Amino acid sequence: MASASTNDIEFRSVTKNYGAVTAVTDITLNVPKGAFLALLGPSGCGKTTCLRMIGGFEQPSEGTVHIDGREMNGIPAYRRPVNMVFQHYALFPHFNVEQNVAYGLKQMRPRMAAAEISRRVAEALEMVRLGGFAKRRIHEMSGGQQQRVALARAIVNRPSVLLLDEPLAALDKKLRSAMQIELQTLQRELGITFVLVTHDQEEALSMADIVCVMSAGQIRQLGTPQEVYDRPADLFVADFVGKTNRISATMEADGTTLRLANGTAIMPGIRLLPGKAIAALRPEAIHLTRGKAVAGTSFKGMVTHRIFLGSSVEYAVSVPGLGDFLITADRRSMNESDLVKPGEEVFLSFDPTAVHVFPASNA
Structure with missing residues (x-):
């Protein structure tokens, strides 16, 4: 039995x-x-x-x-x-x-x-x-x-x-x-x-x-x-489950400092063996603003596409030195005038601890 x-x-x-x-x-x-x-x-x-x-x-x-x-x-x-x-x-x-x-x-x-x-x-x-x-x-x-x-x-x-x-x-x-x-x-x-x-x-x-x-x-x-x-x-999981932005990067010798492709150094709060890496960042973890940079990690870019989804809006933003980003903005806290148009310059910011880091060999 x-x-x-x-x-x-x-x-x-x-x-x-x-x-x-x-x-x-x-x-x-x-x-x-x-x-x-x-x-x-x-x-x-x-x-x-x-x-x-x-x-x-x-x-x-x-x-x-x-x-x-x-x-x-x-x-x-x-x-x-x-x-x-x-x-x-x-x-x-x-x-x-x-x-x-x-x-x-x-x-x-x-x-x-x-x-x-x-x-x-x-x-x-x-x-x-x-x-x-x-x-x-x-x-x-x-x-x-x-x-x-x-x-x-x-x-x-x-x-x-x-x-x-x-x-x-x-x-x-x-x-x-x-x-x-x-x-x-x-x-x-x-x-x-x-x-x-x-x-x-x-x-x-x-x-x-x-x-x-x-x-x-x-x-x-x-x-x-x-x-x-x-x-x-x-x-693979980060890419397949949901949407993610990939950023080429290098983990420095200390194993905690991540240097992005444009030279910016961030501290994602993880340890990884030194070498080539891929930083993965969810679209909803990125904050988009007009006019001026916010404190912390911030990058200037240009909106290339806007996708209206009703309750949310997706933006494609090109950032020099880093490539294209997808950003998801929740419309519940937005007015119609807050919608950003293609061609506008914007600033992207995010909490470094929201970044997932994987060895480049994992790609």
Whole structure:
């Protein structure tokens, strides 16, 4: 009998090869019970391969996958305590909503009583706010409603783990935002582990409580959304998660003084081996002013582009000796007259401790 585990999912030194191609390399990962994990990364990074190994659609070439303390290697998908919501939902178009949701229950052996199936289906539809849609045909449903039918079909079997393969990719931006909130609410209500695969960093940060950033088949950083955004482990994470400005620099012999490409020396509050470095700075960490420089680290530049985003404004600013900067300004504290126009000269300032510094070899 498997010993009790505090983790729902464990990868122990897992590698997956497809012939000569290695999709995942020596991954070790622990996902606590009831967590909402996002596997985040660019196409081809290995995140979907990991999801498929949890679901039983792929088997590891090396290492083991465990669910609730039990090794899953060799166990087929239909025998795992896992359900999956696919990107294109995979609903049966000739079934109505109730029949789609009930399908998995009807395949269970020994057979479940019809009354129990009806009760479980009704319960699942209520959870996803589709209580009055049982007899509706799939083609009569909107994209968001179809997504919720797929969710109901996945949770009706009461799995230990729910896998979500980019389930919001086909929805428009406003509906995606609404469904992100609904998925978070549903996960809290069910109390089961969710694993989301996405290449959308905003989606990962807004929904998950644990973010696993992947690249080239390896984990680059694992942490809370705040940790991954505010304290990126390397330059790849800083670039991929959110937006960042890169500044060429050199860490001096004392290991604490960073000299930027234009000769300015700053003290970012970290220690690094002397040598070529890259300074990374978030757009919202830069303060833009007109007229005169502010105290501290400040650079003069010219606005080349302005991007109006409603609640915020993004500016592209060219700074001699340092290159182009992206700055995000929150409009809640601005008047319309405060908007800076392309061609205007401005000053950029920032707190040196907001700068992340990485070896240039990390680029």
